[in-house]
Amino acid sequence: MRFAIELRGADKCYESRHAGGEPYEALLNFNLEIIEGEFFCLLGPTGCGKSTVMNIVAGFENPTNGLALNFDKPILGPSADRGMVFQSDVALFPWLTVENNVAFGLRLKGIDEEVIKFIVEENLDLVGLMAHRGKFPRELSGGMKQRVQIARALANNPSILLMDEPFAALDAQTRRLMQEELSRLWALNKKTVLFITHDIGEAIWLADRIGVMTRGPRASVKEIFTVNLPKPRSNMTSEFVNLYNLLNDSISAESKAMMNE
């Protein structure tokens, strides 16, 4: 068993933007292990520091203290080895067509155009966007844009896929559809995924394990739940509901405490 991502005693402290202001301790002694090949969901109330964790794993930010490892190698900056799907479709390049967006990472590597074409088509096919390959992102619906982001990240064949609330901006129906899509994709290639969300249902639909975070500041992982439900998960079974209630209790304890502070 190998760890795709390991955070060991990671602290993250932000200096105050105003002179003389208090520094903000977002994370304190944060520990996280993501096993190779698993779908891991990080679940937490708004403002708990989920995005800080993601920024550290992606390499956009360094932890103030502690270790951040990707297959035992320290994370020093963003890398093609850790693909990312962002919440906002701003992350797409609006001046490139769908297929050129997907080809972006491959072109950076200077791969042969014929190989690029093959990989791009393979991934567009995977997310069902072959018919829209020549369109610009602004011509697509919200769900389709997120598919482009997923295809673009997968085309690079990263060792782990990071997803930062990728479906949060979609309407409820599209979101459910995208969750099923993602489950199907994951079943195909069993790529390691770190998925961040505040949506409990989403976490249960998708994850092998769910890490619930404590409220911020000084956030850490509160408890980890293993989701022992057979995949694909298409109906809410009684186990689903039981787990939902457990997670809900765990999170609302944090939210309530935050409101009382």
Place this chain on the structure above:
Amino acid sequence: MNKILRYFSNLWQRSNLLYLALCAFTFGGWQLAASFTIPILLPPPVDVGRAFLQGLIDGSLLLHVGISYYRILVGWAIGSAIAIPIAILAGRVPLIRFLLDPYIEFFRFIPPIAFVTLFMIWFGLGEFSKITLIVYTAFFTTFLSTMTGAMSVEKERIRAAQCLGASPRQVFFRVIIPATVPHIIIGIRLALGLSFMTVIAAEFIAAQSGIGYLIFNSRLFAQTDNVFVGIITLGLMGFSANWLLKITISRIAYRYDIKL
């Protein structure tokens, strides 16, 4: 060429009647207004048309148009070409922005016309001083728009490229520059308009040719009809220059979502 012809024929078919009516209204009103006063104040369209034709026949009008166009286009192209790379760098590198900011903030409020005499003293009465003035004009407008664009490239877009393996150099050439293109286009279009204003002012004061010279010189000899010829020609020049620029931009407009 086909595209240009099609553009004209579409325009013509859709709006020829309306345009004809507008022309009739304009020239009719002008002729009527002229009949209430003397030609030296308001020459009737017929007189202006005659002066226009005469200028065309003896070649002097085309010469003025040519030289003004030359000053505008050369100055504008150089000014924009200098501004764009510096502005992109200033937008992305805080140190460069910090160093340039005081100069930019100071000089942008000084209209180019204020420099006409100084540039004449420095660069002489020839083409160089006038072109330098246009360069100055085009530079600031293009610079400010481009820098704003380069500064406002979304963080997510840059991060997305980094996660796909882009080096800082690749981020610059493949994300920052394309993301700034719409702002560059806005800048150079505004700069072109301002270059027209500046060239006229420069030619008023220090030139023996050009549309500005034509207007100013005709005033000295009370040739109001020729003043009108100059003004109308100027309008047509601006119209055609803008139209040519639009045609050029239209190739990339859809890709960069630029409204023309």
